[in-house]
Amino acid sequence: MSLLKIEGLRVFFRSGNRTVKANNSIDLEVMNNETIGIIGETGCGKSILGRAIMTLLSENTEISGRIIYKGEDLLSLSENKLRDVRGKNIGIILQNPAAALNPVLSIGDQISEVFRYHDKMSKQDARIKTAGILEMVGIDPDRMGEFPHQFSGGMKQRIMIAMGMAFSPELLIADEPTKGLDPETKKSIVNLLQNLVRSKNMSMILITHDLDVAEKICDRVAVMYAGEIIELASVNDILAEPGHPYTQVLLSSLPKKGLRSISGESPSLSSPPSGCRFHPRCEYAMDICKQVHPDMFLTDIETEVRCFLYNGGQDKP
Ligand code: SF4
Ligand code: MG
Structure with missing residues (x-):
């Protein structure tokens, strides 16, 4: 569903x-x-x-x-x-925990704030919830009073996950x-x-x-x-x-x-190329690609691809 x-x-x-x-x-x-x-x-x-x-x-x-x-x-x-x-x-785990976490607030206070903000929970209840959620992501709740700099990069990411998962x-x-x-x-x-x-x-x-x-x-x-x-x-x-x-x-x-960078310039998002946005870097580019913006087409293995090569059963590259 x-x-x-x-x-x-x-x-x-x-x-x-x-x-x-x-x-x-x-x-x-x-x-x-x-x-x-x-x-x-x-x-x-x-x-x-x-x-x-x-x-x-x-x-x-x-x-x-x-x-x-x-x-x-x-x-x-x-x-x-x-x-x-x-x-x-809908929870979100923002990119870059080092920047997303407040350096002057303890971890316990930051997570408790999430509960207090959304659920108007008492301080006490929020602390209990916080302990539970820290445990769930594999952090000892006894470390609640510690500050972000006292945690490793992986632990900071766990803290971000805890906040995203709070509810x-x-x-x-x-x-x-x-x-x-x-x-x-x-x-x-x-x-x-x-x-x-x-x-x-x-x-x-x-x-x-x-x-x-x-x-x-x-x-x-x-x-x-x-x-x-x-x-x-x-x-x-x-x-x-x-x-x-x-x-x-x-x-x-x-x-x-990781994703390798490919030859040619990344397109500007303020003046993207006409037609297919990939055409200046594409080795298969045809005339139509420069003028017409392609829709998503279904391939024969039922994936959706925004490319004229899949329009009307032309051969795949
Ligand atoms: Fe290349 Fe397909 Fe874009 Fe044409 S539509 S430029 S073939 S990616
Ligand atoms: Mg990004």
Whole structure:
């Protein structure tokens, strides 16, 4: 069953007299108990998408389209209602725990604040809840009085997970939860996320650079390029048979330690290329690619690919 449905989402920023088109016509459905990965190079609009779903965007942002959660469009809800949805129904693990955590507040106080803010809980009750949630992510509750700098990078990430999971949301958005972690720590964070999502029957949107992580925990993957989803498929299909020329180059780096950067310039989000946004870097570009913006087409293995090579049964590259 569908949990969240994004339709025609556009997120534009004004920056001086430029408009940065960070997300352009995003359509994406997240099903119950599904983990969906959002992958793509830095600056492709992945994190913006995560923040847009939480309606956590700065004031100079123009956002349009629909984000349907349980029959309601989040973009039309009042700030009060949204505050309820954020955290309680949809949790987010923000990128970069070192910056997201307040250095002068103890961990216990920061997590308790989440409970007190959303549930108007007493201090005492919030402390008890906090102890429980710390235990759940593998941190000794006795360390509640300690400050962020007293925790390692992996432990800080666990604290971020604890905050995102505080109310056992139905949907967790995790933005680069393994970035900057050593391989062992990364593995333990991936296991923790996977276990939490499974045991609590949650759905997750995992924003990541790391294909190993995507392969381990995602059911489906959406590849983003220049603010658009350009391929959507099951993780196994995309790894075995990437359809979009961009995905093919992206995944051709082995071992799958991360996404390799590809030749040619990353497109500007304020003046993206005409037609297919990938055409200046694409070795298969045809005349039509420069003029017409491609829709998503179905391939013969039923993946969705935004590329004219899949329009009307032409041969695959
Ligand atoms: Fe390349 Fe054209 Fe496909 Fe774009 S639409 S990826 S330019 S072949
Ligand atoms: Mg990002």
